Amino acid sequence: MFDLIIRNGLIVDGTGAPAYTADIAVRDGRIARIGRGIGEAKQMIDAGGKVVAPGFIDPHTHFDAQLLWDGHAKPALTHGVTTIVPGNCSLSLAPLKEKHRMKLVGMFNQIEEMPFKAFKEGVEWNWETMDEYLQRIGKGLAINVALLVGHSVLRLWVMEDAAMQRTATDAEIAQMQDLLRECLDAGAAGMSTSFVDMDETLQPVPSRFANAAELDALTAVLGEYGRMLQIVPEFYDPDLTIARVDQLAELSLKYGIPTTFSPLFVNGENVNGVARVMARVDEQFARGARVWPQVQTRPIDISFSFAVPSLLFIRLRSWYQIMRFGSHDDIVAAFSDAERRKALVADASSLNALWSRLVLRQVNSDANLPLVGKTLEEIAALRGTTLVDAMIDLSLEEDLDAHFLAANMGHNDDARVSELLKHPLVHVGASDGGAHILSFSTYGDTGYLLGHFVRETQSIGLEAAIKKITSDTAAIWGIVDRGQLRPGYIADIAIFAADTIDRGAEYYVQDVPGEGSRYVRDSVGMDTVVVGGEISWSAANGYTDAQRGEVLFRT
């Protein structure tokens, strides 16, 4: 008697092999048999007409905080994602001394747009070490977690405020090495660093004050464990990205580790640049290095209101200063003062091409409801005003709670994106799940891959797409016994309808601690998600009480 049998599903096993119809039997959390007529089980799932695939692995997320109040990482699980990698971009929530908590909250707020209030009301701060943090989130996990430790956090622990001012001494580097070993021993999947991000004071994050020798020394520790180094390169510049590819390649070869960089976007302006980056990646792989570029599937959409700071305005210093450091009343005052408003409008007019494409997506007042769905250009014309003035007026009328959408900002050329996604060395990821919650939904990228690129444009086959987000990802990260449907492997399984699988429409929901809201997308076409042999979510019954998620790399 098995624990679970999934009958008559179209098995896409994650290896890229052609799909076939069979039953899958699960016992003690692992796949016991695959075949036809394989017996009886305590629980049966009829998967007739549906695809049965390994659970998806999302290698670039920031669920670090959310996992403290939500062991499902909602709604990632409902999209078939059974393993997530938080701790990217040099930021993790451990190791973290008590006195550094607010500093890290500030960085998470600035870089990942996680609200202060969510940390204040959703987090019970009862850990400092990586081991303590992993113990904390490990209770009640319904999804698997492979956590990176952030380089900025290591620096903060060892160097205190000097982490944001200078290079480390040899003694401090040695302390960071020991601390990294402690984290890896506790179960960290690797380390992340950033060459781009800014902290809450708009100064570079601590990792950017590290010299090459420090990164080399820390990577040597990763080499002792064979674990991943993730970086955020200067992705806006192909030459800089190529320099980072070379840097990663040298570290990969020297210490025998996998490395990955994210993101890599393609659009009409940088086609040649991306081609050069990928040519360099090819060359470095040919040398034996492992430098995996991460590419997201979805186009870039950004929503914002003036109630919270948006990275969309970071190029407009005068605006961003007010949004970032000003209170609600400060922003209203700036918009209401004729002289200050005039200066802001003048500054912002340099981006009129962007403002004209904005769509008003949400308001609270009945008076403005008829304008929802119109572009700012249409609204400005109706009101006989400028684009920026229309944006300011609407925001004042809505007490700053008017929401605007900048859709299809880039990475939206299907042919070019699919060509990149199909490249054998491209690592499908970079969802940013759990981050930027007030700018866009970071959930449903796998549904978009399967619905848009597999079914609608048919630019990649189902088996190949599934392989990309399961066994390829597991192999890249050294995740054992997951990512394939084969006897002996852990039963992380996604069951979905190939003819409807997709991501749902983006919507705004208040489900963040501290009465916070976020943009999310529900799954479409996903039927059942199994983690560690137990049903964690189904379209019919929603989330279950199963808590079979594990912290990977933790022994």
Next chain:
Amino acid sequence: MKPSASGIRRSIFARDDDTWSSIAARELAGTTTPADTDLSGTVEQLQSWNMHVFMRPAAPADSPRAGNPILPSDVIFLEPPLGSAS
């Protein structure tokens, strides 16, 4: 850096206390006009090849790196973008 068939811009990693002048003196001295003895022209050229650093706000006054925008993790290009005029 290993030479590449795909054409890679020559670059270095900044050293701990590097400034525009120290990089220009160490890496580019004598590569511009012979009359450029005070390196000012070389510094300007270096800055023009590294707008990602040059356009960055310098470290605040209370920082040990006050006035210097170069970070120890920076990639500094020693030549202009390939295919462009220097």
